[in-house]
Amino acid sequence: MPLLTLHNSLVTYLVVGALLFGMGVYGMVTRRTLIGMLIAAELLLAGASINFMAFNRFTAPDPAFGQIFTLFIMAIAAAEAAIGLSIIVAFYRHYKSIDTDDAVQLKG
Amino acid sequence: MIQTLTTPDGLVGIIFLFMVVVTLIGGLVASASERLVRAVIGLVISFVGVAGLYYFLNSPFIAMMQVLIYVGAVAVAISFAIMLAAPEEKKKFSPTNPLTGPLGLISAALLTSGLITIALKTTWPIMPKVNNGSVKIIGIQLLTNHSMVFELISIVLLIAILGALVIARGGREH
Structure with a gap:
């Protein structure tokens, strides 16, 4: 029964990663708020991490490399979330809004 | 079954x-x-x-x-x-462009289908493993091969924490 042995094929993980990446792109394009875009960015990073881990498991000679890279992605994502959220909070204090349409003061 | x-x-x-x-x-x-x-x-x-x-x-x-x-x-x-x-929740957004949703859907679908096509069409080479990727080996590699990146990432995290504090704290007094 091929449906139950999907977890042993590289393509399954690549497809799941691609789908998560696509959802992240859709959220990034359509969201109107800064926090929504941050959530979409997390989805993008999760899709990329799944790809790294899948190649790490199936094709890479050294299976520690991909795990270390995924750890670094997690650290960068945590730093990005901390900075992004504090910028959002500061932005909210100024404009009383987190709508991306209000962040246009630098517009010429 | x-x-x-x-x-x-x-x-x-x-x-x-x-x-x-x-x-x-x-x-x-x-x-x-x-x-x-x-x-x-x-x-x-x-x-x-x-x-x-x-x-x-x-x-x-x-x-x-x-x-x-x-x-x-x-x-x-x-x-x-x-x-x-x-x-x-009730805040009136400025009227959104009606094309945003469909265009976002189309771009996401194109990217996803492209990635899936690549994943299905390529024959990925399978290499023999040189170790078993356990936590011990991850720790050894983090402190030998990847020690530079390891130190850099800790500095990045420290600066991110400080920066987040500074940015979020500013403007609280007035």
Whole structure:
């Protein structure tokens, strides 16, 4: 029964990663708020991490490399979330809004 | 059919399919729901599913880190930001371009189908493993081969914490 042995094929993980990446792109394009875009960015990073881990498991000679890279992605994502959220909070204090349409003061 | 489902291998397959479904449904909720609180909950569900996928990829350590860092820290930080920045649900947005939704859908679908086509059409080479990728080997490599990146990432995290404090604190007095 091929449906139950999907977890042993590289393509399954690549497809799941691609789908998560696509959802992240859709959220990034359509969201109107800064926090929504941050959530979409997390989805993008999760899709990329799944790809790294899948190649790490199936094709890479050294299976520690991909795990270390995924750890670094997690650290960068945590730093990005901390900075992004504090910028959002500061932005909210100024404009009383987190709508991306209000962040246009630098517009010429 | 029922007999294959109740063998250990069949159960493993079922759990894997469940994790994939959880990941994808969580991602859909996170990217398409109207309210931000629901999007965060979708993100948490999706991350739990991704942690399950990592477990299937022979990395229980990364699966644990995923739950600790993403579900435990990032999602909680995002929900705190939602509460602090209280986006009004009823707020009238300026009229959105009616093309945004379909164009976003088309671009996401094109990217996804392209990636899936590449994944299906390529024959990926399988290399022999040189070690088993255990936590011990990860630790040794982090402190030998990747020590430079390891130190850099700790500096980045430190600066991010300080920067977040400075940015979020400014303007509180007035």
